[in-house]
Amino acid sequence: MSHEALQPDEQLRAALSQVIAVINPTLADRLEHDVDSYLDLIDATQQGSQEIAQLLQAAVTSARLAGASWDRIGQRMGISRQAAQQRFGRTPADNEIINLEATRRLTPVTAFDEMEALSEAGREGWHSVGFGMYFHDLARSDEQWEHLRVGAFSAKHKDLLQAGWQKIGSMWFPWAYYKRPTGAPVRTT
Structure with missing residues (x-):
């Protein structure tokens, strides 16, 4: 089945599976006989989850930079404006500025x-x-x-x-x- 025939969530799932296969090319074969390979799958999936969380934060930050309101972001995510702002509204800590002229x-x-x-x-x-x-x-x-x-x-x-x-x-x-x-x-x- 081609990627075009898949539903969007299935396309994403297939693409993420391909990423894991590229990162750990021996994993698929080892799943047939190696119990530890399942622990490696957990590691790869957890690392992917952490990266996706960072990408989501960056996507929300970018939407805000582009002028999207917290209300629109919350609607897109299926949560309230307040929940979106509380979860994603943090701003990076200001860097300490030592030399204000530089x-x-x-x-x-x-x-x-x-x-x-x-x-x-x-x-x-x-x-x-x-x-x-x-x-x-x-x-x-x-x-x-x-x-x-x-x-x-x-x-x-x-x-x-x-x-x-x-x-x-x-x-x-x-x-x-x-x-x-x-x-x-x-x-x-």
């Missing part, structure tokens, strides 16, 4: 305006070192920076790293952020 927080930004704001900041020597809901933490340098946002599902990630782009942070869903110095001196205003 760091700053670019806020508020959304998925719709952050790249333009990062481009402007990059021309002035600022580059993103971390991000969260409605903000990018920036550090100052003596050269201009360019920033790039690509979909987490993009196949470009290895190519970008090979081209000198640096990954920013670890939140990889649904966006991945990259930066690289241009070598040009900072634009003075």
Whole structure:
């Protein structure tokens, strides 16, 4: 049966099973005769569950950055607005800023305006070192920076790293952020 003929939940289940098979290629054969293989299956499934929970948090954060209300998010998840906000409304802890002249927080930004704001900041020597809901933490340098946002599902990630782009942070869903110095001196205003 092709993936197209499967219902969406069956497609997801099949894809997740394929991921586990790729991560642990000997598991399927060992399930026929090795009791410990079932414990390995538990390990792989638990790790996948933790990753899915992080992806869900990132998806909700991204929806908020895009302007979705807690009410709409709760409706989509089949829970109340309050339950959605309590479960997913945490914001990352602010980084301690030691040198205020060399760091700053670019806020508020959304998925719709952050790249333009990062481009402007990059021309002035600022580059993103971390991000969260409605903000990018920036550090100052003596050269201009360019920033790039690509979909987490993009196949470009290895190519970008090979081209000198640096990954920013670890939140990889649904966006991945990259930066690289241009070598040009900072634009003075």
